[in-house]
Amino acid sequence: MDTPHHAEAAPDRRASNAVTAVVGLAVVALALVFVFNTHVAPSHWYAFFKWVHVTGAVLWVGGGLTLTILALKAERSSEPAEMAMIARQAAFVGERVFAPIGLLVLGMGIAMVVNLDLDWGTSWIVIGLVGYAITFLTGLLVLGPQAKRIAHLIESVGAEAAETQAAIKRILLIARVDEGVLLLVIAAMILKPFT
Numbered sequence: 001m002d003t004p005h006h007a008e009a010a011p012d013r014r015a016s017n018a019v020t021a022v023v024g025l026a027v028v029a030l031a032l033v034f035v036f037n038t039h040v041a042p043s044h045w046y047a048f049f050k051w052v053h054v055t056g057a058v059l060w061v062g063g064g065l066t067l068t069i070l071a072l073k074a075e076r077s078s079e080p081a082e083m084a085m086i087a088r089q090a091a092f093v094g095e096r097v098f099a100p101i102g103l104l105v106l107g108m109g110i111a112m113v114v115n116l117d118l119d120w121g122t123s124w125i126v127i128g129l130v131g132y133a134i135t136f137l138t139g140l141l142v143l144g145p146q147a148k149r150i151a152h153l154i155e156s157v158g159a160e161a162a163e164t165q166a167a168i169k170r171i172l173l174i175a176r177v178d179e180g181v182l183l184l185v186i187a188a189m190i191l192k193p194f195t
């Protein structure tokens, strides 16, 4: 049975979800109007792919950068509980949000290359593919397993244990290097060097 507190929270949550849905739909609808009324893209499909690609990149890389900033702040404050919380949140968004968005960014990048018949050997496209491969493998082979290990350590020896804190510092450091790779891919996409 709902406690009074939960009974009050439900309508609040519904109102919050409704606002999120309305804002989301309005953004998508207006962006699609832009897609069909742009004259700087070679085709409407290309414009659509690019909109999804760059929006995905903004959410993915911007989200990662926010976590990096919060991790640096937690590290400075030397608060084990804060560090553990950031690591847990990073593991959640990394797996549930950034990984699928990254796939979408890759898919839309490939769609643009095919749509415009671009050369797969072009330097900035190669940098994009290599950058994606690095970040994908880092997530699969390092960040994912390490995040699970940290969750296990927090449960078994606690967030404050030296072993847990060392593992958290290591994973946040690797995530920072990963973020650097993504920022370099963005620079390559924008500046298209060596072409």
Ligand code: HEM
Binding pocket: 050, 053, 054, 057, 061, 105, 106, 108, 109, 110, 112, 113, 125, 128, 129, 131, 132, 182, 185, 186, 189, 190, 191
């Ligand atoms: C690692 C992930 C990637 C990120 C963060 C990323 C980010 C970006 C950004 C920010 C732009 C906008 C550049 C601009 O308009 O000046 C862009 C454009 C583009 N990206 Fe990516 N990208 C990634 C991977 C890829 C991959 C793997 C491919 C190809 C398979 C690709 C193909 C393209 C294409 C074709 C454009 C449009 C270029 C243009 O119309 O000027 N991207 N990307």
